[in-house]
Amino acid sequence: MSTKTYNMRSAGQAQIPVLGLGTWQSTGADCVEVVSKALQMGYEHIDTAQAYGNEKEVGQGIKQSGVGRDKFFLTTKIFPDDLKFQPEKLLAAAKSSLENLDTDYLDLLLLHWPDDRVPLSETIPMLCELQKQGLTRNIGVSNFNIAHLLEAQKYADVPIVVNQVEFHPFIKQHTLQTFLANHHILLEAYSPLARGDVFDNEVIKSIADTHNVTPAQISLAWILSDKHRVAIPKTANPEHLQGNLDAIKVQLSADELQQIDSLARSDGRKIEHPDYTPEWDD
């Protein structure tokens, strides 16, 4: 695929390729293979996390691909609850990610979940410091509600460029989206295929048939139709890689976008933290 069709979304200094490869539950040799193949076929964005236990395999996949480090955008995440009451451990945690991924820098480092036991007044300044020291080019957060974001912004002296949250046709996030757009923070859509639920939805299937594409591509095209959003579909199956990437080219009509908008439900969330539930905005 030509990189010329690979659109970017900007926030702060960050230029983020609109579609990345998610790697949660990609493990072992399959993870190495899929990361390598993805980069070779033109993916320019890879998402991992310390909690996925696969940073080393992602790093091996990057190496195996032969693709230069400057050709793609690499994100990892650190769980604040690993830090418990010692946020200075963030520096050591970030260094271990760099070592696992076998890279000199991250493009984006996220706090994986908010956690009331680890004050943002301590983690956010340290996250900013990691950017200033060059370990990461950008910083962001994940699973933050508006109250968390407002608090985080009080302590940040570099832009928070991303909030990575669950987002697909069956979840609302309307209030959060408006807030993020107004604050120049990109919504990075995780579980953008609703972990497979989009494949069986009649509205999405019918629109997919009209365009002669897959329901996965329709869900991704709908997410990317808004310039404040990027998406990171996961696949460990190399056969799904190209189709997901080609979703970038699918254009939906205003009526089709509206039909998918109307699928949002207040009980559509699929992911919860096992022992900490933020108060979601909608």
Ligand SMILES: NC(=O)c1ccc[n+]([C@@H]2O[C@H](COP(=O)([O-])OP(=O)(O)OC[C@H]3O[C@@H](n4cnc5c(N)ncnc54)[C@H](OP(=O)(O)O)[C@@H]3O)[C@@H](O)[C@H]2O)c1
């Ligand atoms: N920040 C957070 O707290 C958080 C939470 C959840 C996820 N994430 C990130 O977001 C990424 C994506 O979310 P997710 O993994 O929850 O779910 P997802 O991307 O919505 O769905 C992944 C599922 O869809 C299947 N799939 C993917 N492409 C397909 C295709 N073209 N045709 C048929 N099946 C397809 C995958 O199976 P195959 O592998 O067999 O293709 C997998 O079962 C994660 O991998 C992770 O990087 C972040």
